[in-house]
Amino acid sequence: RIGDAGRIREPRHGLGMRRQRIKPRPVPHVAGIAAKRRVHPPQRLDQDHPDVARDLSNLAQLLQATNRLGEAEPLMCRALAIDEASLGEDHPDVAIDLNNLARLLQATNRLGEAEPLMRRALAIFLAFQRDTGHTHPHRDVVIANYRRLLAAMRRSEAETDAALWREAGVPP
Numbered sequence: 001r002i003g004d005a006g007r008i009r010e011p012r013h014g015l016g017m018r019r020q021r022i023k024p025r026p027v028p029h030v031a032g033i034a035a036k037r038r039v040h041p042p043q044r045l046d047q048d049h050p051d052v053a054r055d056l057s058n059l060a061q062l063l064q065a066t067n068r069l070g071e072a073e074p075l076m077c078r079a080l081a082i083d084e085a086s087l088g089e090d091h092p093d094v095a096i097d098l099n100n101l102a103r104l105l106q107a108t109n110r111l112g113e114a115e116p117l118m119r120r121a122l123a124i125f126l127a128f129q130r131d132t133g134h135t136h137p138h139r140d141v142v143i144a145n146y147r148r149l150l151a152a153m154r155r156s157e158a159e160t161d162a163a164l165w166r167e168a169g170v171p172p
Contacts (some may be wrong), residue, residue, distance in 0.1 A: 050083060050087060053080075055087070057100065060076040061073040066143050069104060073096035073104055076097065076101045080094065080097040091138055092128055095121040095142065099145060102119055102121065102145070106149055114149055118146045122142050125139040
């Protein structure tokens with residue numbers, strides 16, 4: 001049988017031919033590709049790195065989706081703490097963490113704890129809009145979530161509209 005490069009090759013017909021070692025021949029273009037695509041070992045991130053917060057948040061979202069809310073909450077809290085410390089308290093990623101945590105608290109019927117978090121998330125997105133002149137892509141989602149939260153707290157539609165008008169300048 002004919003073997004791969006670098007392996008012992010046996011004769012095809014078994015007529016007493018001696019075995020010979022086939023020397024691999026370098027293929028020039030493969031060596032160039034390998035040199036361009038150096039594989040770097042994964043870096044060990046500091047436990048307070050924003051990428052760690054992202055991964056914790058993603059894992060918490062998965063746990064929440066599988067109804068493992070008790071396991072998801074500490075991960076969301078840790079992701080929020082990391083992002084606040086590394087990115088600043090008014091960063092849009094912090095607002096996303098606040099929104100996610102508020103939604104988790106809402107799912108566990110802790111509406112009173114969820115409301116200030118959702119209000120703060122909305123305030124961050126509104127500050128972003130004021131500072132940059134652009135609407136953040138997640139702003140409307142947070143407004144809708146805040147509206148649902150206030151409705152779950154049995155606020156009347158008029159109270160909900162008034163709160164959104166007061167917080168976000170969203171007309172009724």
